[in-house]
Amino acid sequence: MKKRLNDLAIFGGTPTFVDKLHVGRPNMGNRENLLSRINDILDRKWLTNNGIYVQEFERQIAQLVGVKHCIATCNATVALEIAIRAVGFTGEVIIPSFTFIATAHALKWQEIIPVFCDIDPRTHNIDPNKIVQSITPRTTGIIGVHLWGRPCNVEALSEIAHTHNLKLMFDAAHAFGCSHQGRMIGSFGDAEVFSFHATKFLNTFEGGAIVTNSDELAEKIRLMTNFGFAGYDRVIYIGTNGKMTEVSAAMGLTGLDNLDEFVFINYRNYKYYERQLKEIHGINLTNYNESEKSNYQYIVLEIDEIVLGISRDQLLEILHAENVMARRYFYPGCHNMEPYHSYFPYSKLLLPETEKLIQRVISLPTGTSISLEDITNIVDIIKLAIENKTYFQDKLSNLQLISSINT
Ligand code: T4K
Incomplete structure (x- = not known):
């Protein structure tokens, strides 16, 4: 365990993690x-285009989500x-600006x-x-994003959509396996979209899914996903x-077999972070409603730099030096990225809560690759930095000054 300021890697110490x-x-x-499924796929020589593994995956997802x-x-x-x-x-x-850029780009x-x-802070x-x-x-709809797997205010959004005759969709990229008022996310609005990217709670290497209760919409979506083919040689x-x-x-089905274990580990990590961070004023761990189902896939901290005495970006720099590759999702907000920034140059003014949050959020490692000992070590780094905040800020600004002179 690191004890002194100079033990920190940012000041020349050995990084905590190799x-x-x-x-x-x-x-x-x-x-x-997984390998046995892949072998079977290779033996069967059916690699894509609505094969039996995709059909089974779709069946299990629909059943799980209801x-x-x-x-x-x-x-x-x-x-x-x-x-x-x-x-x-x-x-x-x-849509919200505080989301991954894909929501806007789509x-x-x-x-x-x-x-x-x-956003609601x-x-x-x-x-x-x-x-x-x-x-x-010109408004035709709303897309809510269940960020970190925490549900949007579905009732209020549905009410607004209904009153103004708008369509309502949800980007549920983070929210597979989560529920809202006892009902699984995936069953709200006209349609919802999950991500099964490698970094997500459940992954299919790359992948996603559209879920809906509408027969008509589902048929249209199936056609659109496959060039519009409604049979051999028939595009409609x-x-x-x-x-x-x-x-x-096959990867998705293998993950589904182990879903309970993924939740168990994520939940264990979340509670462990919660216990270790609760004494620290100026750090707020984003919480999950434990009376609902959650996948606990994200450990998100809000840093109040005034109370903590260290900024979010300084903390990020300290952690990175220790090989803890924390992320500041979703900085700087879609409205500050192109082409949106040029299109809405003044949108900053209309998004005060988003502007505040993008300066505060930091996402820490969790998931099945992270042990409790890793978490203890991560929190110890944070604590050591905070204990030395005054001295530390001087050192950091000197370092920043030197690096800006060198570049
Ligand atoms: N809507 C929302 C709200 C989303 O968050 C996302 C995706 C989407 C829509 C679109 O979903 P997809 O089209 O991707 O299915 C990552 C993911 O690429 C992205 O899927 C995800 N959201 C976003 C939140 O995170 P980056 O730019 O952070 O990716 P990258 O390559 O930096 O990976 C993140 C970390 O994961 C790295 O530190 C290393 C680690 N990693 C990554 C990969 C790919 C691994 O350890 N192994 C791996 O295979 O976007």
């Missing part, structure tokens, strides 16, 4: 089971693009304007009270290639 500790290390299911239809896709970004088109969004669609890719709405999700002021005659709709492969589905 190998980098990443946020987003994949949760792997049983390797033997929806009528699941259409597996190659990733969640393409799934969003397809769902957005199938639901019938055009013109302008209201709209703009189709020349639909994402109109950014501020307590939930980090789109604030229903700020939506109505952004509705214009504009489509793209959004299909999931058999190997991806």
